[in-house]
Amino acid sequence: MGHDGIISMVDLTKKYGDITAVDQLNLTVNSGEIFGFLGPNGAGKTTTILMLMGLTEPTSGSLQVGGFDPMRDALDVKRIVGYMPDNIGFYDDMTGRENLRYTARLNHIAGQEAEVKIQNLLEKVGLAEAADRRVKEYSRGMRQRLGIADVLLKDPKIIILDEPTLGLDPEGAEELLDIIRDLGQKEGKTILISSHLLYQIQSICDRVGIFVKGKLIAEGKIKDLAAQLSDGGQVIEIRAEPVEQLADAVMSVAGVNFAERHGDTVIVKGDGENLAPRIVTELTARHMAVYHLNVRGYNLDDIYRQYFQGEEVK
Amino acid sequence: MTVTTSTTSIEGEDIEKKVKRKSSGNLETIFRKELADQLSSSRFFILFFLIMVTGAVSFYAAMQSLPADEMGDSGFTLVRLFTTSANSLPPFTWFLSLLGPLVGLAMGFDAINGEQNRGTMSRLLSQPVYRDDVINGKFLARLVVLAIMTAALGGFVGGMGILMTGVAPSGEEILRLLLYLALSVVYMAFWLALSMLFSLLFRQAATSALGGIALWLFFSIFVPLLAGMVADAVFPANDSSQTASEFYNVVLRQNISRLSPSTLYSEASLTLLSPEVRTLGPVLVEQAYGAISGFLPLGQSLLLVWPHLTGLVAATLIIFAAAYTLFLRQEIRA
Ligand SMILES: Nc1ncnc2c1ncn2[C@@H]1O[C@H](COP(=O)(O)OP(=O)(O)OP(=O)(O)O)[C@@H](O)[C@H]1O
Ligand SMILES: [Mg+2]
Numbered sequence: 001m002g003h004d005g006i007i008s009m010v011d012l013t014k015k016y017g018d019i020t021a022v023d024q025l026n027l028t029v030n031s032g033e034i035f036g037f038l039g040p041n042g043a044g045k046t047t048t049i050l051m052l053m054g055l056t057e058p059t060s061g062s063l064q065v066g067g068f069d070p071m072r073d074a075l076d077v078k079r080i081v082g083y084m085p086d087n088i089g090f091y092d093d094m095t096g097r098e099n100l101r102y103t104a105r106l107n108h109i110a111g112q113e114a115e116v117k118i119q120n121l122l123e124k125v126g127l128a129e130a131a132d133r134r135v136k137e138y139s140r141g142m143r144q145r146l147g148i149a150d151v152l153l154k155d156p157k158i159i160i161l162d163e164p165t166l167g168l169d170p171e172g173a174e175e176l177l178d179i180i181r182d183l184g185q186k187e188g189k190t191i192l193i194s195s196h197l198l199y200q201i202q203s204i205c206d207r208v209g210i211f212v213k214g215k216l217i218a219e220g221k222i223k224d225l226a227a228q229l230s231d232g233g234q235v236i237e238i239r240a241e242p243v244e245q246l247a248d249a250v251m252s253v254a255g256v257n258f259a260e261r262h263g264d265t266v267i268v269k270g271d272g273e274n275l276a277p278r279i280v281t282e283l284t285a286r287h288m289a290v291y292h293l294n295v296r297g298y299n300l301d302d303i304y305r306q307y308f309q310g311e312e313v314k
Numbered sequence: 315m316t317v318t319t320s321t322t323s324i325e326g327e328d329i330e331k332k333v334k335r336k337s338s339g340n341l342e343t344i345f346r347k348e349l350a351d352q353l354s355s356s357r358f359f360i361l362f363f364l365i366m367v368t369g370a371v372s373f374y375a376a377m378q379s380l381p382a383d384e385m386g387d388s389g390f391t392l393v394r395l396f397t398t399s400a401n402s403l404p405p406f407t408w409f410l411s412l413l414g415p416l417v418g419l420a421m422g423f424d425a426i427n428g429e430q431n432r433g434t435m436s437r438l439l440s441q442p443v444y445r446d447d448v449i450n451g452k453f454l455a456r457l458v459v460l461a462i463m464t465a466a467l468g469g470f471v472g473g474m475g476i477l478m479t480g481v482a483p484s485g486e487e488i489l490r491l492l493l494y495l496a497l498s499v500v501y502m503a504f505w506l507a508l509s510m511l512f513s514l515l516f517r518q519a520a521t522s523a524l525g526g527i528a529l530w531l532f533f534s535i536f537v538p539l540l541a542g543m544v545a546d547a548v549f550p551a552n553d554s555s556q557t558a559s560e561f562y563n564v565v566l567r568q569n570i571s572r573l574s575p576s577t578l579y580s581e582a583s584l585t586l587l588s589p590e591v592r593t594l595g596p597v598l599v600e601q602a603y604g605a606i607s608g609f610l611p612l613g614q615s616l617l618l619v620w621p622h623l624t625g626l627v628a629a630t631l632i633i634f635a636a637a638y639t640l641f642l643r644q645e646i647r648a
Contacts, residue, residue: 046647053440056645075338075442083440089433105343106441150437 006031006158006190007052012061014047014214021047023214025061029192034184036201037194039211045194046086048211049162052192053083066158079107082151086163086194088143092136096127096146099135100153107154121149125179141172148179159183160192165200173197177204236268236276239292240283253282265292340443344451352421352459361417362463366470368409373471375400377478390609392475392483393490393587406471407494407583411576414498415534417463418505419526421456424519425510426641431519436646449641453510453634460502468495486612493616494586497623501579504630505530511637514644533574541570575626582622585615 005028012025022044029035037045050056051063054070054077063069068076090099097118104114122131125145130138138146144164151159161180165173181204184191195201202208202222209219218225240246246266250259255272256279268279276295283290352358376398380391399405426449429435438448472491476483483491508529512522545567549559571577589609610618 050645050647053436055436055439055647057643075444078440078442081440083436085433085436085440087433088437089429090437091434092432102343102347103437103441106340106438106443108339154441 005029007063007065007192009048009052009063010061012048012051012063013059014044014051014056015059020214022051022058025214025216027209027216027219029190031190032184032188033206034180034191034193034204036205036208037192037211038196038198038201038208040196042213043196043211044214045211046162047214049083049160049192049194052160053077053081079154080157081160082154082156082158083160084147084151084162084164086166088147088150090135090138090143090146090150093134095132095134096138096142096149097122097131099146100150103150103153109153117153118149121152124152125149126175140167141169141176144168144172144176145179148176152183156189158190158192162194163196164193165195165197173200177201180204233269233271234275235296236270236279237292237294237296238266238268238279238283238290239264240266240288240290242288245286246283246288249283249286249288250279253279338442338444338447340441341447341451341454344443344447345455348452348455349458352455357420358459358463361413361420362466365410365413365417365463365467368413369406369467369471370474372400372403372406372409373474374478375403376405377475380479390484390487390589391479391481392472392487393494393589395475395479396471396491396494397584397587407580407587410467410498411501411580411583412534414502414579415505415530415576417460418502419509419523419530421459422506422509423513423523423526425452425456426513427517427519427522428513430517430646439646445642446638449510449638453507456506457499457503460506461499464495464499464502468492489612490586490589490615494583497579497582497586497619497626500623500626500630501575504575504626504633507630507634507637511633511640514637514640534576537574538571538577541567544570572625575629578622578625582619582626585619589615 007027007029009025009027012022012027013020014022025044025048037048039045047056051058052065052070054074057071065077066080070077090096091102094102100118100121101114104118109117119128119131122128125148127142127145127149130142135143135146144167147164151161164180165176168176177200180191180193183189184204184206193201193205205222207219207221208225209216211217238246238250243261243264243266247259247261250256250266250268253270253275255275256268256270258267258269260267272278276293280290280293373395376395379400380395380398396406399408426435429438439445468491472483505526509522509526512525513519516522516525545563548566549563572581589612
């Protein structure tokens with residue numbers, strides 16, 4: 001029953017009465033990687049993170065964070081882990097800078113050193129201008145960025161972010177993810193990031209674990225998960241006029257196994273060489289006007305949907 | 315064999331951990347933050363203002379109602395002003411016993427759930443702090459604020475009394491006054507601990523405030539009523555010829571109502587501020603007959619209120635301990 005990796009969980013289980021929020025979880029996160037916790041609402045991501053932080057007690061199983069047991073050596077864990085909860089809150093009547101100062105004091109970062117650190121972090125997350133405004137005037141995105149600064153203040157070895165992009169617009173989310181990516185790649189931090197927005201975080205994760213109903217149903221590199229699933233198949237989106245005949249026309253192409261209309265788009269699945277060009281040739285031959293064609297590899301969303309559906313079928 | 319050794323070693327390790335556990339050094343940080351929060355909150359200022367104004371007004375009215383010739387010669391002018399009611403206005407002690415619990419409740423009812431609802435608790439607890447530091451720091455900071463407030467109130471009103479009556483208080487009077495103020499702080503601390511417990515039990519701040527107020531009404535109004543009803547049922551006292559029954563009725567009524575901290579506080583403050591109070595139980599005519607009327611020395615008064623004081627402190631500690639253990643095991647989800 002060994003624990004390797006910087007974070008590891010063995011048979012970790014959390015029950016709330018009859019509900020099993022986390023079910024026999026076995027997972028290892030390696031030092032320096034960005035690991036994505038993926039899963040729909042209620043999958044048990046937050047509960048797992050709470051156990052890692054010692055904020056709730058596991059029902060059974062064991063876990064280790066940075067070599068420490070979060071229940072027994074709570075302080076040791078909290079010294080090396082920066083945790084950003086979902087719906088992060090700040091003291092609204094204090095300014096962003098004052099909030100960070102309080103965190104600095106709790107981490108025993110003293111006077112001038114703290115001031116310099118805080119200023120650097122505020123600049124890093126792009127909040128230098130707003131630093132001396134009260135947090136109650138901050139937008140959602142600003143709070144989230146202040147949260148990142150707050151997490152980084154203690155210079156953590158491990159960073160745990162619970163739904164960091166929740167409620168951000170795509171641009172804001174992208175900016176935040178850039179910061180996180182840099183933390184992982186340039187500063188070599190171990191990062192655990194939970195999300196149900198798969199598209200968003202697939203670009204920054206080295207590995208992901210997919211959770212459904214408290215169980216880890218798949219784990220690994222996105223590339224490998226995709227390979228497992230796709231069996232060389234392709235998915236193609238097509239928009240062409242007249243859309244009524246599109247599905248039939250596509251089905252007549254050799255190698256297409258499946259075509260289905262969704263609104264004005266047809267989703268095609270099939271295999272074989274040059275599938276897309278052959279479809280275009282066929283459509284042109286039928287004098288159809290092709291407006292859009294996109295060859296989708298298997299991305300995380302597909303992977304996730306596939307696993308999720310598979311689970312539901314069972 | 316191996317099993318036994320391994321279990322003992324785990325337990326041994328645990329004990330060692332507990333002994334070895336160093337302070338996180340963050341109690342002071344949290345205490346200071348909470349203190350600053352309390353002192354800058356408008357809630358605190360409203361209550362402080364209210365308690366100052368009502369205190370000063372009732373005290374002033376008491377001064378006006380005291381006959382001029384009585385001042386000075388009977389002694390204990392200053393402390394007596396605290397318990398004197400003017401024609402239509404209740405005495406200072408009454409106001410403090412009414413508002414004191416409210417101050418305690420107001421300071422604590424959202425101490426924990428407020429932070430949880432704003433999402434700052436999980437951020438705080440993901441820093442290297444022990445949970446003890448958080449709840450102790452919060453309680454201590456509020457206790458200090460209560461003490462500061464009570465001292466300011468006592469100093470202001472007492473100073474007003476000295477200036478306006480022109481009678482210098484004796485050392486004993488000042489001591490009695492200080493003891494009364496300390497007792498008031500303990501009483502408010504009881505309500506503070508209670509409201510902090512409620513702020514852990516209820517997630518909504520409004521629910522916890524209502525719970526506190528309900529308990530306050532229960533203790534200050536229903537318990538005395540209930541005590542009377544129970545006593546009347548057990549020892550009917552409608553027949554004045556049955557002295558024994560009447561006597562036991564009073565004793566029972568008093569003992570039941572002493573289950574309420576408000577009763578404990580009122581009795582104790584009366585004893586401390588009115589040296590002529592010689593006993594807190596019922597007095598039979600035979601006992602009173604021939605008793606030399608006079609003032610009880612401070613030591614004797616203290617002896618009389620000692621059970622009250624320890625009772626209040628013990629109740630406060632028990633409630634705080636309950637809140638403490640609850641908080642240590644609580645899941646912090648936000
Ligand atoms: N205090 C609680 N009492 C009972 N059940 C709970 C409690 N907290 C969580 N649960 C249940 O545990 C399960 C997992 O919840 P969790 O918050 O970990 O999900 P999540 O993956 O973080 O979801 P989301 O994406 O919505 O944040 C849910 O079914 C939830 O209903
Ligand atoms: Mg969650």
